[in-house]
Amino acid sequence: MENQDDSTKQFYLYRVALRLTPGRINTGYRDENHAVASDISVAEISDAGLDAVRYLNVHEAMGTLSLAVVPSAIVAVQCIRIPTSEVIIDDQPASVRAAVEGVRNATRKLRIAEEALSSIEPRVRRMMTLGMRPDPDSAAKRIGKLEQKYYRSWHDLRQHLASEYLPNVSAVIRRDFNDAVAGWRDENAEVFVQRYRRLASLLERPSQAIADVSTHAWRSLDGA
Template identity: 90%
Template structure:
């Protein structure tokens, strides 16, 4: 970290457009057509739509996702550094100069006679570029990591990033993530092209927006807040939410009571009894199976009710992703779950509040630490072969939008 120059200020423009956006899909004819979020969620016509230009059928999805705004100002090279860019991470000091050493210390490795070597794997994983995107892309990246990488119980941090990019240091146009996976971009790949940043079409988070893969030295400074907030919500819950909480409580109590009655039987044996593979004379095991289903559906119904109440301005697609992300919070206390759920919804329902809060934080200026990180990142020019959903989160402090 370096001291702030006396005359250094950052007046950054925002590009946030919320979480209720529609999509654009590209036809084989080369043109793009609009698709409503509700149709995308419902996979209308078996995920088919007609091209608005040639009439041919498009099998829609991420593989044919197109830029939502063809006049996006982030396409103008001279404006890229005037925008606020965002990143979410479980690290409170992203990007960390000690990332490479941390990664190596935590890596568990078994040598094999085939496949990649440990040294090459280390080089690939610690040479990734840093990724920033819109506020929505950063939040959706957090949700994806919560669901797919076991990060649902971890503390996240929201970073608002100021870049320093000179004319000619960013690629022309944008890289389409469907044709060249952006999460694999290494620092060496960007530097060897004589660039500091690669602009790309993000088809995984905030689908259809532009994100950036940058070398560490392209980051000038950042602001940071922990998310979500720790505020205690005290207002009354709607009757439908209270009823759903009570259903979870009742389903939990009945299931635990039934399980206690069969506690002397090994769980594996009890499961075979439930499936009819072992004798179940009084049907107790089968009753537990039915109670487990009721328990599951009571939680499902509670989450659906919460999404309806507290995410009214979020599309059905993102509501589904949100509920999948927080499913790991389920435990014996539905009231605590509701509190945590509501705090997290504020990031999607009221993004302006989070943006306003992070934009008032002190700037952390990037200096010598980044030179160290950049040096360690030059270990190899081989791109990482892992997908966005591959390594666990601690392996990806330098990855993700």
């Protein structure tokens, strides 16, 4: 979502059924610290006479053993859209409500200031903010400060959400998660909170996520 700039795309969570022939999995495992598994092509795996390669994951799930497979090894899938369309209606903690209000106030002040300079094209306004064009009444500089407060309010909201809704997730995963969802900023902070909580639940309650996927019918990929 972050590295590929895909925050606005629809994502899916898959459960995969594999058919792996004994002897067609690598002995031991590759260490991504020395050999990045994501660089393996299907042709390389097939040329080695393998259907799957085990590797020590140091990126997406640091410290775990993951599996790279050729497409023909996948015989069926189950999947759900993420985040789900569920609406969460329970009361929000006071810290989250305050952070949401902080975003609202910062957004409102920024939009009012921007409207006052709407006749000036953004490029020129940016040059005024940077001191490259005259800014007689310092209006452009004020917008610059308001933008900083706006982004800081969103950062604070994500931090409060992580503390409340990702208490059992490691600090590293929590940071990566917050960086990834930063692209979801919306004029309505409540929309962001809803989406954040629905996706965070996959990390906080993985057994429930697996159960949800399991309720969907298997889709065969090999005609079996």
